[in-house]
Amino acid sequence: MIAADPAALGIRTDGDRSGLARRMTLVLVAAVLAVSLLSLGAGASGVSLVDTLSALARGEALSPSDSLVLFQIRLPRLVTGLLVGAALAVSGAVMQGLFRNPLADPGLVGVSAGAGLGAITAIVLGGALPPALAAAAGVNLVPLAAFFGGLAATLVLHAIASRRGRTSVATMLLGGIALAALTGAASGLLIYLADDSQLRTLTFWSMGSLAGASWPQLIAAGPLMMAALIAAPFLARGLNGLALGEAAAFHMGMPVERTKRVAVLTVAASVGAAVAISGGIGFIGLVVPHLLRLATGPDHRRLLPNAALLGAVLLVLADLVSRTIVAPSELPIGIITAIAGGPVFIAILLRQRGVMDL
Amino acid sequence: MTLTVRDLSVRLGRRDVLTGIDLTAREGEVTAIIGPNGSGKTTLMRAITGELPSTGGLALNGRDIRSMPAPLMATMRAVLAQSTPLSFPFTVAEVVRLGAEAGGATNAAAIIERSLARVDLAGYGGRLFQQLSGGEQQRVHLARVLAQAGSAVGPDGPRWLLLDEPVSSLDIGHQLMVMRLARAFAAEGGGVVAVLHDLNLTAAHADRVLLLQDGRVTAQGTPAEVLTPARLTVVYGCNLQVHPLPPRGMIVLAREEAEA
Ligand SMILES: Nc1ncnc2c1ncn2[C@@H]1O[C@H](COP(=O)(O)OP(=O)(O)OP(=O)(O)O)[C@@H](O)[C@H]1O
Ligand SMILES: [Mg+2]
Numbered sequence: 127m128i129a130a131d132p133a134a135l136g137i138r139t140d141g142d143r144s145g146l147a148r149r150m151t152l153v154l155v156a157a158v159l160a161v162s163l164l165s166l167g168a169g170a171s172g173v174s175l176v177d178t179l180s181a182l183a184r185g186e187a188l189s190p191s192d193s194l195v196l197f198q199i200r201l202p203r204l205v206t207g208l209l210v211g212a213a214l215a216v217s218g219a220v221m222q223g224l225f226r227n228p229l230a231d232p233g234l235v236g237v238s239a240g241a242g243l244g245a246i247t248a249i250v251l252g253g254a255l256p257p258a259l260a261a262a263a264g265v266n267l268v269p270l271a272a273f274f275g276g277l278a279a280t281l282v283l284h285a286i287a288s289r290r291g292r293t294s295v296a297t298m299l300l301g302g303i304a305l306a307a308l309t310g311a312a313s314g315l316l317i318y319l320a321d322d323s324q325l326r327t328l329t330f331w332s333m334g335s336l337a338g339a340s341w342p343q344l345i346a347a348g349p350l351m352m353a354a355l356i357a358a359p360f361l362a363r364g365l366n367g368l369a370l371g372e373a374a375a376f377h378m379g380m381p382v383e384r385t386k387r388v389a390v391l392t393v394a395a396s397v398g399a400a401v402a403i404s405g406g407i408g409f410i411g412l413v414v415p416h417l418l419r420l421a422t423g424p425d426h427r428r429l430l431p432n433a434a435l436l437g438a439v440l441l442v443l444a445d446l447v448s449r450t451i452v453a454p455s456e457l458p459i460g461i462i463t464a465i466a467g468g469p470v471f472i473a474i475l476l477r478q479r480g481v482m483d484l
Numbered sequence: 485m486t487l488t489v490r491d492l493s494v495r496l497g498r499r500d501v502l503t504g505i506d507l508t509a510r511e512g513e514v515t516a517i518i519g520p521n522g523s524g525k526t527t528l529m530r531a532i533t534g535e536l537p538s539t540g541g542l543a544l545n546g547r548d549i550r551s552m553p554a555p556l557m558a559t560m561r562a563v564l565a566q567s568t569p570l571s572f573p574f575t576v577a578e579v580v581r582l583g584a585e586a587g588g589a590t591n592a593a594a595i596i597e598r599s600l601a602r603v604d605l606a607g608y609g610g611r612l613f614q615q616l617s618g619g620e621q622q623r624v625h626l627a628r629v630l631a632q633a634g635s636a637v638g639p640d641g642p643r644w645l646l647l648d649e650p651v652s653s654l655d656i657g658h659q660l661m662v663m664r665l666a667r668a669f670a671a672e673g674g675g676v677v678a679v680l681h682d683l684n685l686t687a688a689h690a691d692r693v694l695l696l697q698d699g700r701v702t703a704q705g706t707p708a709e710v711l712t713p714a715r716l717t718v719v720y721g722c723n724l725q726v727h728p729l730p731p732r733g734m735i736v737l738a739r740e741e742a743e744a
Contacts, residue, residue, distance in 0.1 A: 132575070132612050141577025141609035142593070226571035366582060371569050373535055378586035378632060379558025424572035 215437020218411020235302030244275020409467020490541030
């Protein structure tokens with residue numbers, strides 16, 4: 127990836143960007159708090175956060191309806207938004223580090239499609255499971271199925287695109303397109319088989335929205351979604367080494383195989399759970415790491431946590447726009463992330479045109 | 485202490501790329517591996533680093549390389565590969581830092597600065613790696629390798645530099661600079677194994693030479709023993725003359741025969 131002039135990017139003459147990245151972390155933490163408050167205070171019901179907080183401060187009890195809106199609707203939705211955004215952004219960054227390519231977004235290369243197929247399979251065919259198994263899986267069935275779908279897609283993609291430790295971008299993107307087409311066909315077949323009530327669930331799910339966010343859903347999908355976030359600190363060093371290729375990473379003592387395995391598993395878990403809970407929300411995993419690499423450099427030790435924060439901020443903002451711009455109705459959030467993310471994707475392609483043969 | 489290779493063989497796909505290689509590289513010495521394209525030099529280096537599966541004996545400072553954990557090995561030897569791809573816009577300092585941290589450096593900033601100065605790239609830390617010239621990029625990787633090695637002797641004995649064509653895209657001044665760095669590292673008690681194509685550099689700077697041809701050792705010994713005109717002419721398939729160059733070394737010249 128070609129970047130602009132170092133001085134224009136604010137790089138110190140000694141090339142150390144860790145201070146820059148730490149300041150970015152502080153800004154992003156503040157931004158997370160700010161959008162969280164904004165998001166809690168906005169909504170169709172007109173419950174005002176300022177009023178609520180001042181009432182609480184005066185020691186008054188909340189009215190039952192206000193309390194319901196805040197704690198059962200807006201709060202789970204906010205937490206879901208934060209988690210989905212963080213999971214998608216970190217997954218994107220991890221995947222790009224693994225494939226050594228800034229275009230490896232789970233949404234672009236078929237991982238989300240694989241997770242989607244898993245989710246659709248669970249919704250349509252879940253009833254056919256042995257009752258004992260279905261009961262054991264419970265509300266986790268859809269997230270788990272999405273995880274396995276995403277995992278299968280990631281493994282297939284890695285097998286297609288990587289040879290002798292090198293990943294071909296062209297093969298990766300084309301393989302991703304083929305994967306997405308195949309899983310799309312399978313999903314279409316399942317939708318064709320679905321009955322009316324399943325269709326309603328499917329439509330709701332595929333719109334890409336946080337509108338269905340609830341505590342039970344969060345409890346089911348949240349832990350899976352956090353997989354990549356929890357793994358990130360352990361992956362960062364290995365991913366830094368992988369930027370110099372597998373051989374150099376091994377020469378520098380990095381745990382190459384473990385990094386690859388953990389990266390694939392946790393990305394599949396996080397993307398799978400995020401897709402299961404929010405449908406297809408694209409471009410967060412592509413745009414967030416790209417912006418951060420430009421601003422503070424590609425060192426994964428700082429890129430991954432900052433990506434989690436920025437992903438959370440952007441997704442909560444997108445959700446805020448999606449439910450206020452045409453209030454009282456809602457725009458699917460995927461539309462908003464696509465409108466914002468598409469141009470950035472094209473910008474990356476244009477910058478890379480000279481360097482990479484696709 | 486030595487780097488010892490005993491009856492080493494490597495099979496890649498269906499090809500026996502290396503057969504029955506014996507090599508003993510000693511601390512305090514620069515050992516050169518030479519041979520035509522495709523003779524197996526890189527493969528031998530990759531086997532020595534532990535990167536490729538191989539059969540036969542392979543020991544570093546008396547310890548079996550194959551049973552050594554990668555992080556420990558990273559503190560005993562540093563490797564410059566024939567080519568190293570870099571994805572993502574790292575600064576020069578960030579690339580060298582990767583090496584410094586792999587070697588267990590505690591004061592990375594100082595080591596980065598010193599390593600860059602040693603490869604004549606002082607002040608380049610803030611440049612983006614991908615915006616450097618080919619030779620500058622090669623020297624950044626060399627600085628990374630030097631930063632990983634740190635001092636020539638560590639707690640586990642002498643440290644080793646394994647360099648695959650370290651001067652392939654350098655100008656003559658920087659080629660000499662790199663060879664002097666290698667000599668200095670050996671003089672301080674470390675060991676150096678380097679793949680070289682330039683027979684004159686080999687003659688002037690190597691203590692021992694291993695000549696490979698078709699995956700086998702053709703000759704091994706001091707430069708004077710290995711670099712004989714008759715042998716070189718056969719191995720490289722062209723007419724080569726060797727002239728002594730007092731007080732030490734020799735010069736190898738290619739002589740074009742007038743076609744009869
Ligand atoms: N993965 C592989 N599978 C099969 N054959 C291989 C593989 N890698 C290398 N070879 C073959 O092994 C032989 C030795 O290759 P190697 O890279 O060791 O040569 P080299 O001496 O380093 O050459 P050069 O001077 O061009 O760098 C070559 O004939 C090459 O084609
Ligand atoms: Mg080679």
